[in-house]
Amino acid sequence: MNLEALMPPLMFLALIAFLLSGYPVAFSLGAVGIVFGFLGIALDIFPAPLLRAMPDRIFGIMSNQLLLAIPFFTLMGIILEKSGLAEDLLDTMGKLFGPYRGGLALSVVFVGAILAATTGVVAASVMAMGLISLPVMLKYGYNPRLASGVILGSATLAQIIPPSVVLIVLSDQLGVSVGDMYRAALIPAGLTVGLYFLYVLYVALFRPRWAPALPLEARPDAGKEGQAVFALLTYLLVGVGAWRLGEFLHLPGWLEGLEVLLGLGLWTLLLLPWIRKNPLLRRALSSMVPPLVLIFLVLGTVLIGLATPTEAGAMGVVGALILAALNRRLSLPVLYGAMEGTARLTAFVIFILIGSTLFSLVFRAVDGDLWVEGFLTGLPGGEVGFILFVMVLVFLLGFFIDFFEIAFIVLPLLAIGADALGIDKLWFGLLVGVNLQTSFLTPPFGFALFYLRNVAPASVKTADIYLGGIPFIGLQLVVLLLTYLLREPILAFVRGAGF
Secondary structure (H helix, E strand, O other): HHHHHHHHHHHHHHHHHHOOOOOOHHHHHHHHHHHHHHHHHHHOOOOOHHHHHHHHHHHHHHOOHHHHHHHHHHHHHHHHHHOOOHHHHHHHHHHHOOOOOHHHHHHHHHHHHHHHHHHHHHHHHHHHHHHHHHHHHOOOOOHHHHHHHHHHHHHHHHHOOOOOOHHHHHHHHHOOOHHHHHHHHHHHHHHHHHHHHHHHHHHHHHOHOOOOOOOOOOOOOOOHHHHHHHHHHHHHHHHHHHHHHHHHHHOOOHHHHHHHHHHHHHHHHHHHHHHHHHHHHHHHHHHHHHHHHHHHHHHHHHOOOOOHHHHHHHHHHHHHHHHHHOOOOOOOHHHHHHHHHHHHHHHHHHHHHHHHHHHHHHHOOOOOHHHHHHHOOOOOOHHHHHHHHHHHHHHOOOOOOOHHHHHHHHHHHHHHHHOOEEEEEEEHHHHHHHHHHHHHOOOOOOHHHHOOOOOOOOOHHHHHHHHHHHHHHHHHHHHHHHHOOOOOHHHHHHHHOOO
């Protein structure tokens, strides 16, 4: 019996056994790597000096500038959660869309997208919207399933809308540009938000009792919502028009950004009479401008090439601190809690990385990469069969393990097959990223379900939370299919922008 040929599948099975036992993932990876490393040396499969590469690999992890973005974005998200940003946005948007059926649900989707583009952290979004908007929606007669599902789906937007931590990890593991990944993610992110809006509108039309309009007494600025919504839509048109003009004139990225800001500033001067007479419009602008400025600091500077993700994350932390201070929410307990949460997540990520590095070092030494390549490229159906297998595997793994664990353990193995089949790594990583979005909603270990259960009122049953998330899992899978079908337009959009 050829023991050398059996080493890769035995390593894989041993890892699965450790994971199913409930042993911590980082130590499971390290233990399997060490045991099979010494076994490989004893069987003379590879020389002992191979393991001396491990310290260099750990040093490489610790000196990886890209991974510094993870603690920055995590710290920024936790501080923003305490800054009152979500409360102001949800209150204003709720009043803005209040006159319409499903208006509160639409406002939650809108605020979820804004929070996703500023925090990039699911936990912060779920808890903020669960604490603030869920009681209000229930008070005014929303069905608990719809209310829970909208909050869950909107909070998971933080995984696909840049500056998502997931996209940073995927970029690092696949060796592609974070700027390219961010740019590519804008299309599935836009599709996801659009489908959420359409679903809420569908429910409002065909099940009006599930999503009633706000009563008149709950709308102090009744009659002024239409003008405010129209004014905000004109801002969107002006911003997009200025951006397209900058592209037409072939302006540099930083100058294009300044041109958009100048256009929006001039439009604000033209709308001053409306802004003075409409208090709802004033509140909408005052609650939206700070997060939009933060989005430009964090996401815009990366996309136009002014900053790396790490630098943008650092600017985002400064911006979040300023917002918290302006809202009088900045204190030593808040800072301590934010830094403690960031340290916990960062340590979790680094330990998984060290364990996965040790595992992959030994796994490649026993020709595990060739074994994986042979298995994946031998799947029936060629590229289509491979993509289908990977998507089903990632979706099923999302039921049981965390997205970090999938990204650090499974993705490097799957990337071997993608390389062998000549699949574009950027597009492949984007597919995995969209798929990982579902892992927060799939029972039994969907973290968004746990976060919402912790903050939801006792009147909301656990079954309502779980059932409420199912339609949004379906919508995310539709986006996954669209992302697969739109491969060429997505790649043309990214590569055409020169990132």
